[in-house]
Amino acid sequence: MSSSAALRSLNVNNINQNVRKAQYAVRGELAVRSEEYRAKLKKGHPPTPPEEGLPFDKVISANIGNPQQLDQKPITFFRQVLSILEYPPLLENEKALTEGFGYKQDVIDRAKWLLSEVKSVGAYSQSQGVPGIRNSVAKFIERRDGYPSDPANIFLSAGASSGVNTLMNVICAKPETGILVPIPQYPLYTATLSVLNARCVPYYLDESKAWGTDLSAIRSAYQKAKSEGTDVRAIVVINPGNPTGASLSAEDVRSVLEFAAEEKLVVLGDEVYQTNVFIGEFTSFKKGLRDLQKEKLGKYDNVELASLNSISKGMVGECGHRGGYFELVGFDEEVKQQIYKFVSIMLCAPVIGQCLVEMQANPPKEGDPSYPLYKEEYDGIARGLQSRATALWEAFKQMEGVECQEPQGSMYLYPTIHLPRKAIEQAKKENRSPDEFWCFRLLDATGICVVPGSGFGQKEGTLHFRTTFLAPGTEWVGRITEFHRGFMREFGG
Amino acid sequence: MSSSAALRSLNVNNINQNVRKAQYAVRGELAVRSEEYRAKLKKGHPPTPPEEGLPFDKVISANIGNPQQLDQKPITFFRQVLSILEYPPLLENEKALTEGFGYKQDVIDRAKWLLSEVKSVGAYSQSQGVPGIRNSVAKFIERRDGYPSDPANIFLSAGASSGVNTLMNVICAKPETGILVPIPQYPLYTATLSVLNARCVPYYLDESKAWGTDLSAIRSAYQKAKSEGTDVRAIVVINPGNPTGASLSAEDVRSVLEFAAEEKLVVLGDEVYQTNVFIGEFTSFKKGLRDLQKEKLGKYDNVELASLNSISKGMVGECGHRGGYFELVGFDEEVKQQIYKFVSIMLCAPVIGQCLVEMQANPPKEGDPSYPLYKEEYDGIARGLQSRATALWEAFKQMEGVECQEPQGSMYLYPTIHLPRKAIEQAKKENRSPDEFWCFRLLDATGICVVPGSGFGQKEGTLHFRTTFLAPGTEWVGRITEFHRGFMREFGG
Numbered sequence A, B: 001m002s003s004s005a006a007l008r009s010l011n012v013n014n015i016n017q018n019v020r021k022a023q024y025a026v027r028g029e030l031a032v033r034s035e036e037y038r039a040k041l042k043k044g045h046p047p048t049p050p051e052e053g054l055p056f057d058k059v060i061s062a063n064i065g066n067p068q069q070l071d072q073k074p075i076t077f078f079r080q081v082l083s084i085l086e087y088p089p090l091l092e093n094e095k096a097l098t099e100g101f102g103y104k105q106d107v108i109d110r111a112k113w114l115l116s117e118v119k120s121v122g123a124y125s126q127s128q129g130v131p132g133i134r135n136s137v138a139k140f141i142e143r144r145d146g147y148p149s150d151p152a153n154i155f156l157s158a159g160a161s162s163g164v165n166t167l168m169n170v171i172c173a174k175p176e177t178g179i180l181v182p183i184p185q186y187p188l189y190t191a192t193l194s195v196l197n198a199r200c201v202p203y204y205l206d207e208s209k210a211w212g213t214d215l216s217a218i219r220s221a222y223q224k225a226k227s228e229g230t231d232v233r234a235i236v237v238i239n240p241g242n243p244t245g246a247s248l249s250a251e252d253v254r255s256v257l258e259f260a261a262e263e264k265l266v267v268l269g270d271e272v273y274q275t276n277v278f279i280g281e282f283t284s285f286k287k288g289l290r291d292l293q294k295e296k297l298g299k300y301d302n303v304e305l306a307s308l309n310s311i312s313k314g315m316v317g318e319c320g321h322r323g324g325y326f327e328l329v330g331f332d333e334e335v336k337q338q339i340y341k342f343v344s345i346m347l348c349a350p351v352i353g354q355c356l357v358e359m360q361a362n363p364p365k366e367g368d369p370s371y372p373l374y375k376e377e378y379d380g381i382a383r384g385l386q387s388r389a390t391a392l393w394e395a396f397k398q399m400e401g402v403e404c405q406e407p408q409g410s411m412y413l414y415p416t417i418h419l420p421r422k423a424i425e426q427a428k429k430e431n432r433s434p435d436e437f438w439c440f441r442l443l444d445a446t447g448i449c450v451v452p453g454s455g456f457g458q459k460e461g462t463l464h465f466r467t468t469f470l471a472p473g474t475e476w477v478g479r480i481t482e483f484h485r486g487f488m489r490e491f492g493g
Helices: A017-021 A029-043 A076-086 A088-101 A105-118 A131-145 A159-171 A188-195 A215-227 A250-263 A285-295 A333-344 A351-361 A371-398 A421-429 A434-446 A475-490 B017-021 B029-043 B076-086 B088-101 B105-118 B131-145 B159-171 B188-195 B215-227 B250-263 B285-295 B333-344 B351-361 B371-398 B421-429 B434-446 B475-490
Strands: A154-157 A177-183 A199-204 A231-238 A266-270 A305-310 A324-329 A465-468 B154-157 B177-183 B199-204 B231-238 B266-270 B305-310 B324-329 B465-468
Touching: A017 A188, A017 B333, A029 A434, A076 A088, A076 A105, A076 A351, A076 A371, A076 B076, A088 A105, A088 B088, A105 A131, A105 A351, A131 A154, A131 A285, A131 A324, A131 A351, A154 A159, A154 A333, A159 A177, A159 A188, A159 A266, A159 A305, A159 A324, A159 A333, A177 A188, A177 A215, A188 A199, A199 A215, A215 A231, A215 A250, A231 A250, A250 A266, A250 A285, A266 A285, A285 A305, A285 A324, A324 A351, A333 B017, A371 A475, A421 A434, A434 A465, A434 A475, B017 B188, B029 B434, B076 B088, B076 B105, B076 B351, B076 B371, B088 B105, B105 B131, B105 B351, B131 B154, B131 B285, B131 B324, B131 B351, B154 B159, B154 B333, B159 B177, B159 B188, B159 B266, B159 B305, B159 B324, B159 B333, B177 B188, B177 B215, B188 B199, B199 B215, B215 B231, B215 B250, B231 B250, B250 B266, B250 B285, B266 B285, B285 B305, B285 B324, B324 B351, B371 B475, B421 B434, B434 B465, B434 B475
Parallel strands: A177 A199, A177 A231, A231 A266, A266 A305, B177 B199, B177 B231, B231 B266, B266 B305
Antiparallel strands: A154 A324, A305 A324, B154 B324, B305 B324
16 A cells, blocks of 8 residues: 555545456556557657657557547448537528538438437437337337337447446346356456456357357356356357357357246347348347247247347447447336336436437438438448458468457457467566467557457467457558567567 | 246346335436326327326426426537537538538637547547547636646546446445435435445535535534444535535535545535536635645645536536546545546447537637627526526415525525425325325426425425426416415315
């Protein structure tokens, strides 16, 4: 304890130790250092003298799925509508909007309708979200799955993260409460469980099967936790996978649901990458569940599913607007009321983000004036993501000591790296895990920020890193391979 | 337990009982019923037949400080800038913007600068908030207080609520941790303490002294809690007051700080109504603290203060955009790092809300092209709030059995009501507190939604309700007095 700490009310030893225990590497020390480099480069006009300079002229934040930070252009239709929602007097001169700025009639119509629903984007909405927007989301889910969806079961949230936080707050009743979480996982789950002082029950994904779910691994993790006195209440599945990039088959989805029904577990379906699928087809947990319920009448009627979606991912990529939703299926009404109360304490999700959720759920349709441009932009983004994923994968395949699964979905690759013994020893000396050591070296040498596998979890004795494939161009990929060659030379791989 | 509950994982008895215990009346049953009425009225084109109809044609949500829901117009400068941030290609035709829509040069310049800071409002920002925006906030605080402010101590948040949630999560270490909370209070505080399973240490405000802080009441609440084994770590002060409408004197602010220093308590200064002051002058806790530190060298150097502000209140009223910030003063560096980590788990505050925080902190100045209109709008809103506050106060003074303090600040009046014995008995029969009973009757009869004093806390044996004075016109005020006359007749006051 520093000498001044005793003079204060708060020090790191007497604050909430559950917060202290929580780990969230995606925005941790590496990310902080990368922002320092970015600030240094920004100041560096004129460039800093070489002795203070950095060996790169740009920071590439491949640590987090943040498309618009990496030059992805927002979709024109969405943003034109938002500009009107922010300044409705634009509607007083529709001619100037259409002739001066190319706004189409459907942009104007959508903006007018949304304004009639929200009154003002500066007003709080209902805590569960604007009713008309929840309607649009329900209709989207119906089209996606071919089964009805009730707007009363939709909760709009500030990104999917806030939805996960809500659901976990309600589920985690005591220190013995456990939730099955895939490993590797997006660390929101373990961090939130730490803060709530509940137990993470890890189940390992199968790297050899393209990071698919392995029911026997789930089952044994569950049994082990139960035998240790953990009251397991829910299972998290991230599909498509983060950080793994896996895309689950309909069979995998179904087997998780069957297991959840058997053991009476809530299914938390993190489906924020549902449109980022390169191989196969996305199967939602909702559809999987309704299919099961139809086939085996009655048997699955009480399965509880919360499925989450977001405007931050997909081809929308509007992370900064903090929009998302979750749909509750099969939940008890009284529990739903408690969920409502919990979200009401924070009043409501950002209203402009709610409006983006509406447009993501209900984009321009064929025949609409904005459709051709929308389709061109959407498809362009999708193609770009796929080709960058492939380029990165090809590069990783060439790298010594690196193995990588073929990209199937989401925005990430999660390769295995094998590091030389000397590197592992050096990492130990610097009090870092070997993968973290490698990532810091990469950042210092190239300005590229990725996240070590230890931030997501990995099997004992394996090492990984997660990178997004959002950064444009391929030059940066070359920098990674070049760095790695040097690294292996230095440590005598 | 219902028969189906046993079939599910979650029921109201096995979820997190801390969530269940939490109360948040501002968005509770009354608010939900008022929204049902609103939906019914919206459907009612053509009007519902009289037997199904409601005895009013409009719902007035006076339960929550939501200015733009009640027709307050947003400030033009802010929204013009936001429209460009949402759709930057507007900048490709500046002539059409200025000539067709009256955008001034400072609107265009501000938008360009903000875009250079955020890159895209669709990108995540740093978790603590956009650096350039934190600079603007620090400069605002310096101008306000006459003392330096460090952007490294500013955290941008999704409204002040999210900031309070962060700070309480970090402070509340165990079930014995206590925080001094004024009663009456905005129920965010008690609700968050319930969720965190920590203790609310209530101290009563002095209604007879315009709801000022009473140091002897604070001291005795503190001593009592300590003697009961509560580890009191912080004191919340809401200034100007919510729900009370009080505006604290510089002496009151100072005496709270002296007490906090004496007992080594963190001061949580909820200052979201800092520009909503009708009587006297706002004194920030930061200024009060720096003054004390200057006068009594060394003695107050270790006081920890977190002061919160929001774009939802003041003359800005941009609730739906969920923007705010808190400034940390005197906090331990390691504790700050934990606060950073905690906020990073939710990634970042909504970026468009962050941009509004910037403009609130740094509005057009005298001489700027947008200044005249900005000033006219700002002053108009301020005048409107003050005159409505006065009109409401005058009306309450006329009401039988109602007493109300002169409005001093914030957006609320919090009158005492004395109800006849028969009404109190009837309330009991209906399982409601008397003030809640009165509020439901008011809503059912008039469509006006206010919040009973029991939702904020009140001294045993007293009854209150909180109303905003945001609704335009005075006709609705007449409806309250008319309803109350009928109520008193019915229950034989």
